[in-house]
Structures are given as C-alpha cells and as structure tokens.
Amino acid sequence: MSADRPGEARPVLRLELAEPVPPQVPLGADVLLKVRVAGAARDLSGGRIEVVAGEEIVATAMLIAFRDNFSETAAFAVRAPVGVEAFSWTIRFPPQEIGGIAYEGSALPVSSQTRPHRTSLAVWSVPSPVRVADRFAVTVGAKSSGACALSGARIEVRDETDAPLGQGVLGDTPWPGTDALYWTEIALAGPCREGQQCWSVAFAATDVELPHLGASADFSFTAVKPPEHRVAVAVTESEVATPVEASEIALGPYRAATDKTGVARIEVPGGIYDLAVWKSGFEPASRTVEIAADVSVQLELIRRPKELTVWD
Amino acid sequence: MSKSPRPTGAENIDDRPNAEIDRRSFLASGAAVVAIAEAPAAQAAEAIAWDREVDVVVIGAGAGGLVAAIAAREKGASALIVEKNFDIGGRAMMSFGGLYIGGGNRLQKAKGVEDSPDRAFADWSRPEKPMGRFSDRALVRTWADNNLELFDWLEKNGIQWEAYRGAPDRLDRNRTRLNVVRWPNEPTTPARGSGFVRPLEKTARRMGIEILLQQQMTKIHRESPLDGRVTGISTIEVDNSYRPKTRTMNIRARKGIIIATGGSAGNPVFRTMFDVRLTEEYQAENSEWTERTGDGEIAAMEIGAALGATACQTTQDDNLITKGLVKENGLRFYDETVPTRDYEYYAAALAWTGDPKKFNGGGPIWAIFDADAVTREEWDVKPPHVDPAGYFFSADTIEELAGRIVNEYQWRPMPGAGLRKTVERYNSFVDSGVDAAFKKPHPMHKIARPPFYAAWHTPALHDSYTGIRINTSAEVIDLHGKVIPGLYACGDSAGGFGQHGICRAATFGRIAGFHAAAQPS
Numbered sequence: 113m114s115a116d117r118p119g120e121a122r123p124v125l126r127l128e129l130a131e132p133v134p135p136q137v138p139l140g141a142d143v144l145l146k147v148r149v150a151g152a153a154r155d156l157s158g159g160r161i162e163v164v165a166g167e168e169i170v171a172t173a174m175l176i177a178f179r180d181n182f183s184e185t186a187a188f189a190v191r192a193p194v195g196v197e198a199f200s201w202t203i204r205f206p207p208q209e210i211g212g213i214a215y216e217g218s219a220l221p222v223s224s225q226t227r228p229h230r231t232s233l234a235v236w237s238v239p240s241p242v243r244v245a246d247r248f249a250v251t252v253g254a255k256s257s258g259a260c261a262l263s264g265a266r267i268e269v270r271d272e273t274d275a276p277l278g279q280g281v282l283g284d285t286p287w288p289g290t291d292a293l294y295w296t297e298i299a300l301a302g303p304c305r306e307g308q309q310c311w312s313v314a315f316a317a318t319d320v321e322l323p324h325l326g327a328s329a330d331f332s333f334t335a336v337k338p339p340e341h342r343v344a345v346a347v348t349e350s351e352v353a354t355p356v357e358a359s360e361i362a363l364g365p366y367r368a369a370t371d372k373t374g375v376a377r378i379e380v381p382g383g384i385y386d387l388a389v390w391k392s393g394f395e396p397a398s399r400t401v402e403i404a405a406d407v408s409v410q411l412e413l414i415r416r417p418k419e420l421t422v423w424d
Numbered sequence: 425m426s427k428s429p430r431p432t433g434a435e436n437i438d439d440r441p442n443a444e445i446d447r448r449s450f451l452a453s454g455a456a457v458v459a460i461a462e463a464p465a466a467q468a469a470e471a472i473a474w475d476r477e478v479d480v481v482v483i484g485a486g487a488g489g490l491v492a493a494i495a496a497r498e499k500g501a502s503a504l505i506v507e508k509n510f511d512i513g514g515r516a517m518m519s520f521g522g523l524y525i526g527g528g529n530r531l532q533k534a535k536g537v538e539d540s541p542d543r544a545f546a547d548w549s550r551p552e553k554p555m556g557r558f559s560d561r562a563l564v565r566t567w568a569d570n571n572l573e574l575f576d577w578l579e580k581n582g583i584q585w586e587a588y589r590g591a592p593d594r595l596d597r598n599r600t601r602l603n604v605v606r607w608p609n610e611p612t613t614p615a616r617g618s619g620f621v622r623p624l625e626k627t628a629r630r631m632g633i634e635i636l637l638q639q640q641m642t643k644i645h646r647e648s649p650l651d652g653r654v655t656g657i658s659t660i661e662v663d664n665s666y667r668p669k670t671r672t673m674n675i676r677a678r679k680g681i682i683i684a685t686g687g688s689a690g691n692p693v694f695r696t697m698f699d700v701r702l703t704e705e706y707q708a709e710n711s712e713w714t715e716r717t718g719d720g721e722i723a724a725m726e727i728g729a730a731l732g733a734t735a736c737q738t739t740q741d742d743n744l745i746t747k748g749l750v751k752e753n754g755l756r757f758y759d760e761t762v763p764t765r766d767y768e769y770y771a772a773a774l775a776w777t778g779d780p781k782k783f784n785g786g787g788p789i790w791a792i793f794d795a796d797a798v799t800r801e802e803w804d805v806k807p808p809h810v811d812p813a814g815y816f817f818s819a820d821t822i823e824e825l826a827g828r829i830v831n832e833y834q835w836r837p838m839p840g841a842g843l844r845k846t847v848e849r850y851n852s853f854v855d856s857g858v859d860a861a862f863k864k865p866h867p868m869h870k871i872a873r874p875p876f877y878a879a880w881h882t883p884a885l886h887d888s889y890t891g892i893r894i895n896t897s898a899e900v901i902d903l904h905g906k907v908i909p910g911l912y913a914c915g916d917s918a919g920g921f922g923q924h925g926i927c928r929a930a931t932f933g934r935i936a937g938f939h940a941a942a943q944p945s
Contacts, residue, residue: 232823232840236794236872240855254873255820286820289795290875293820308856329844330874332852362857362866366648386857388866392801395554398866 125286126151127203127220130184138258139196139226139322142189148182149175150204152215158185159215162204163190170201196323200227229322230257231315233267234293240333244327246302250331252313253282253287253295260321262294269298277301277311303335329350334365342406347374347389350412359391359413363401387412472645473868474656474676476672479503479633480940481657481677482684483641483720488915489684489938490624494581496633499678503937505633506659508666509714510642513612513621513918514686516926518710521606521616523927524548526599527571535588539599544568547597548923554767556595558735560920566896567931568922582623586616594924601925612713620926638662639673641719642728644681650728650902653679653909657723663758666715673811675918680910680940681777683900684933687888687916688718696784698734698890701774705724705833708885716888720917724892728902729911732893732919740806749881752787752834753777754826756850759864773883779835788833791881792825792847795873805877815880822847825876833882847871891919898936910943912936 127224130146137143147161155178163171173185193199200223207217237251252267261284268279280296286294310332317326343363347356347370355374361367364385368376380403387409388398393412401409479501482493490512493503511517526532545568550556556564579585584605592600603616610618628635639659646654656676658768661669688694690708694717708716721731751757751773758772774786798805811818814832823840851870851926853859859867892913893901900911914936915929 124629139538204618232844234821234872234874234876236870236874237871238870255819255824257824287874290820293874308852310852330848332848332855334855360868362868365855386866388857388868390866396866 123152123154123215125149125205125215125218127205127218128182129203129222130187133222136225136227137192138229140194140258141192141226142395143192143224144187144189145171145173145203146185146187146201147173147175147203148184149218150182152183153181154178154211154213156210159183159210160206160208161185164202164204165199188376192224192226194226194322196226196228198223200224202326210395226326228317229260229316231255231262231324231327232257233313233315233329235313235329235331236399237297238333240330240367241336242302242333242336244306244335245300245304247299248302249297249299250313251295253290253293254282254315254327255290255293256321256324259292261292262320262324265294265318265320265324266317267296267298268316269300270312270314271303272310276310282289306335306337308334310334310414321381337363337381340381341379341403342379343374343378343380343401344408345370345378345387345389346408346410347376347391348410348412349394350414356391356394356413359389359394362386362388362390387411468858472656472658472674472676475673477676477678478502479677479679479945480504480682480937481506481675481680481681482515482937483657484639484684484686484915484917485509485512485625485635486623486684486686486714486929487516487926488623488917488933489514489682490621490628491578491930491933492682492684492912492914492937492940493633494624494628494631494716495933495934496680496682496783497628497633497710497937499938499941501941503633504675504705505628505635506639506641506657506675507635507637508662508719510638510664511612512625512635512637513618513828514684514714515710515716516617516621516929518613518713519617519926520614521619522601522925523601523604523605523620523930524594524596524923524925525571525575525590525595525602525927526902527568528674529572529575531585531588531602534836537588537598541571542801543597544571544599547599548595550595553595555922558733559922561892562896563921563932564923565937567923567928570931570935571927574927574934577934578930581627583620587620593705605935617926638664640666640668641685641723642672644683645674646727646908654727654911657681661778677910678945679943680912680936682933682936682940683720683724683892683911683913683917684900684915684929685718685720685917686714686716686717687891688721688890689885689916690716691718694718694721695885695888696706698731700784702885703782703900705785705788705882706885707882716916718888718917720913721891724900724908724911724913727908727911729900729908729913730893730903730905731890732901733921734890734919736889736919736922740769749792750790750838750843751777752790752836752838754838754840754846756846756861759862760860761864770883772868782835787835787882788831789882790829790838790878792822792843792870792871793877793879795875796869797871798877800869810879817878818875820876822871822876825878827906829878831880888916889919889922891917893921894918896935897934897939898937910940912940 128148154406156175159175161173171190173188175183203220205218234253262282265282265286267275278298278300280298282294287295314328347359359370361376366378368378370376384402387401390396480496480503481507482489485505485507496503527541528539549561549564586605588600604619606616607618607622640662643658645656650702659673661671692704695702817828822844826838826843829849853867854870898912899907914932
C-alpha cells in the first residue's frame, strides 16, 4: 500500500524541536534533542529519526508518542564536537513506511557553537597569620565545568602587584569529597611587610583534555611581625568551672584551640587585642586584653540550654 | 432533623428533633406573616439539612480547641470537635510544650519566684518592646487574671508539669516558661507538646466529647449572611494531604461555634493582607504536621468578622525565624549572628533584590559553608537531613556552587563571580577579625575548604498574632464592633495578643468554652 490514495494529497511532514538547541554549548557536552513530526495527522509512532553530522549519522531515535497532532521522540543525547567551533546537524525524517503508509522524507537543519569549558578555583589551608618572611604553603584546586581531569595543568600564585610568587602542577586525583577538584600544594615565601595581604591564584587557559578557559581567585591572610610574649588563654565553663576543650580562640589575627586542660597557647607581639572564644553549644565570649608580657588570661563560657531553639 | 435555623428572637424551638415540623405547622398557620415581618434575617437564611446537632462545635483539635471543648462539656454542654488532620494536636503537638503561665502559683512559690497577675500583665504589655506594644491590653489583662485558675484547671484535666525552665525569654521577666511532661512514647515528635494535647485528648474522650478527624470546616453558617447568631458549620472529609473527598456534613451548633484553627501563617494570600512582604517563599514551620491556612479566619470574615490588632503581625519578632548568609544575588546583607528576634534583620532579608516580576518579599536566602563547617558543627549533609531537590546544593568550588542553585524562588542564576567575591571578602574579615561590611562580631571561620554547600536559609513563618478580633470573653467581633452571637475564637486564630505558645490558646479556649456553654440553646 502507499500514501498515494486516490484523491488524497501526500502529507507534507514538518520537523520541529521541543526545545531549540542553545546558541552555545560546552564542547563535548551532551545536547538533548526531542524531535517532533507534525503534518501527518496520524500517529507516526515507530517511525525513525536520524541526526546527521556531515555525512555521518550520529544518532537515531524512534517516534514514541502522538499528541496534539504531532508525533515525538523521547529526549535523546547527541554529543557536541570536542573542538571549539561552529557546527551544524541535520535532523532527518528519512522516507519510510509507517502503519502501511509511505511517507516522503523531511529534514531540519540546526546549528550551534561550542565553547571551551569554564574553570573555577578554590584556595584553602591558607595559614593566617603568617610571620613576615616565613615560608608557608597553600592548597589550590581547579574544577572544570565539564568535570574533566585537569591533572598536569599549572597553577600560579601572584601577589597584589601581579608578580608571580610560586606555582604548582595539579595532581592526578581529585580532592577527597569532591567530584573533580584537581589540586596541588604550593610553597610560598611570606610577604616582607606586615598587615593584611590579598594574593591571587590563576589557572591559565589551557587544552588539558579539552580546551578550558582560564580562571583566577583571590585569597587573603595577615602577615605579622615576630612574637614577643606568650599568652595562655584558659577557658572554663561557668558555674561548674571545668576546662573547656577544643574551644576556638581568636586573639586579634591569631587563632588557636584549647587543649584537654582548656588552655590555648599563643605567641604574639605586644599590643592591645580583642580576645574572642567560640565553641558550639556555648554562648560566645569576648574581651579586650593588653599584652605587655607573658600572661595568662581566664575566660568563662556559659553553656547554652540544649533545648532552646529558635523555633521554640 | 431540623431544616432551617430559628428566626431571630424566636423561642428555642429548634432544640427538639421535631422542631422542623413545629416550624412548618407554625409557618403554615396565619401567624406566619407576622413571624416573617418580625424576623427579616430569617428570610435570607439558607435551608440547611443538618446531619448532626450539638451544643458547641469546636473547629480544630489543637491546644485551644481541646481546652475549649473540655471547658464547654464541663459546664454541661455537649461538644464536638472537627479536625482536618488525621490526628489531634494541631501545632501544639510540635511545640516544645512550654506555657507562659504564672501569677504566683505553687511551683513559683516553691522556687521563691515572686509573681502576681499584676506582674504578668505588666510584663506582657510592655510598650518598649515590639512584642508587647501592639497587643490588646484588655486581652493581656484577661490572660494574666486567668493564670492561677488555668494552672489548677489544666492540672485537674490531666496536665503534668515538669518544671519552670532556664532563663526568662520573650517578654517574661521573672516567671519564665513552665514545661509540661512529655506524653510517654509519643511517636509524633520528641518535643513536649504531646504532653499538653494527649492528656487533654484523653480527658475529652472520657467526657464524651466526640472528635471527628479528617473533617475540614468549609463554612460557618449564620442566620443571615451578616446578621444574627451562628447556626452551625459545614465540613468536608479530607485525605491525609487535606485533599477534599466527597462526603460532606452539616453540623448544627445550638449554643456556639469555637474557631481554633491554628492561625494563618501558612497562607500567603491571607498573611500578605497585613504584611505584604510575606510572600510565598516564606514557609510556615510545623506545616509538616498541621496546616495553618487561616480556615477559621476566612470563614469568620465571610460572615462579617473583623481582624484584630493587625499591627502585631508586622512588628512582632516571632513572625519570622532563621537567618542566612547571602541573598539570591550572592551578596551578604547582615550580621549573621544577630539573635533570631532582630527585627531589622528581617527588614533587610525581606528587601527587594531586583526581580522585575516580583516586588514583594526578598527571595531566597542561602547559607554558604564549607567542609570545615560541616566537621565543626557535626552536620550530616546527606539526605534525608538535606533536600537536594531545590533546597540544598554542593559543589567543588564557590563559583560552581552558585551555578547549581536552582529553586523556584531563585528568579535568576546566582552570579558565580559575585558569590566568589563575597566569600573572598568575608574570608578577609576573618583574617582581620573585623567585619567591615556588617559588623559581625569576631568572624571566626573562613569559607575555604572544598566541597562547598548552599542550604536554604530563608526565614520561615512562626506565629500568627493577627487573627479574628475577639473581646475578653473570646467572642468574635464584627466589622461594626458588635459581637457575632455564638461565635468564638482562640489560639493563633484570634488576633490581638502577641504571646507565643500554648497558654494564650488555653486561656481563651477555656473562656470561650465556658461562655459558649452558658449561651441559650
């Protein structure tokens, strides 16, 4: 049987996409297509759809549903080219017979452009404060928006004036707990001046695995002069007077945690400092202290009633 | 079964099962013309086929409703409770079970706490505090004057007191809150609220009060649309998700109807009447157990009820809880450590951030934190503790995290570079120890170690302090300042007293029950 029934015009089939192809897609990304065939006024389920790139069929799909006067495929993926380029595909309904009726072919050209993967950075384990001119290290991770392995790519650290200070090469395994954050530890010489520093890390545009755009991020720390005095901060729980272990201490820019005896030891240059203590389950406490010699400072923490919650 | 409510001012002929016949024969007689002329309101009344009749109908089986039904029954009235949930308890079930109740009771005396109704009133009507400033002081006085009697009455009806707890909070200066003993083995919640509602449920059932579960009130009937006594309610059976089924019921209330439906905090249309900023993105806490959609308020307003003390709602700090780090635009906007009752925080949180299609409400707020915070706080960031379907996200970098935040209220993608700069700047405040932007005291921890997380941290609605206007007898007041005869409201459904918790509900529930029982049938 054929569609050439007496007195019946051959239907002109029209191809459409449920969602248009975005004008830009990441290179190598899966582009999802859902193809609709309209104009048949009949259910074309079982019919074949092809996606052609150049001369090659890169994907096929089957029409599976008929509604609102069109038949459509499920969403199916077609992989974008892995180079940075403009590309076009032809979506084809090849001439075929469905349900005993022969249909002529129809085609829909689509085009888009690939773009390189983006990169983003994280910087952690930055000690602060750092003693002027002391060496220290930071950890830097880079993530590809395509989750590509960035092993072997270079990370550079620069100071405020953009002068390079050190570099590292991303290792082979992602940082624990992340999907694909490739990382490296970079050793650095401390700054020569005191005070807050804002440095940056940079990932240069590169073709590791696939083309990637460059990225940068800032990190900060405080540089301090050598210490002069030893400060022991003793933290106890109010009323019961027992030592509080693992409470966190901030003495100006200095950080420490209390040990089993509830004491944290910090070495600082003389001066007036804000002392703050924090521990989960307690009210934070703070006071101002003047350090002019080795000194012991006592601080009491008040335990928060356990049941008190904000929605109470 | 009675088919029509009695005419205004007529004798109590409807109490008898054969009232309808009496009415018909009466109307059929030559006296009918006179009766109608005397009672025009009756003409407008719809003919209702009552399926049930009872003296007092209570809508809602929470703290206020259970107390109201027991109080009415105690005074000799028959009482019936309809509840739309599949279990009793209302919001009180999820409560921590603390009551602001004092006045100088036995437990206070034992603790050496000096208290009196005068002191209680003074505390809760303090003008310098937003929470006390806008309350109807006549209601506050009534609460204070009822404290001692209520304490004894609750004990008599099965409530066991645990202890006055910790420090005074909210407006309380010396009594603090009295906790009830949790109901043993309550499966619903580990909180103590069960220790209030379960004993009262037991008492209510023992007294013969019927509790009809999964019955949602759909209408309160009045003799005429805006005049006369209330006559009864209509209900529809609902499923576990409050979806209406098909079975409906009309329940006649001979003496009174008490609204105890838990307030309107979960109804954005309703709550934006008095604070237009409280748009859909603000969820109502405890909604997992019970809805608070203003059912009672709406039904009462449809028959002429007024709202009371609406200023309470916008100015009181228990309306919104929780706080966060960045708005939808990736920017910080406040000191994150302010107490949960910092009203200026909410002004900032609810400020417009530029959505061209939504001018009210402040959009989502996200807490941004790192792997160190998870360790430090001992958080479990896996489902079911977090909801990755739009309310919790994680990523390897801050910029990637911003891109992953997709939520129906996030009207634009959060700019990744913007969030990175926010975090970098915040981290620099940790180095210096000074929050140069919002003066957070002692910023302690950087957000630096991957992976990174974004958690929904948008304020949520807590209490309703605006609701139906009531007088000191818990009678509902209409738009002209007149009592709607036979209609009462209590708990979060009643407006006018900015006191969080169970005691306000119990105080006015008890008053309503007593008053309704004393009404003529």
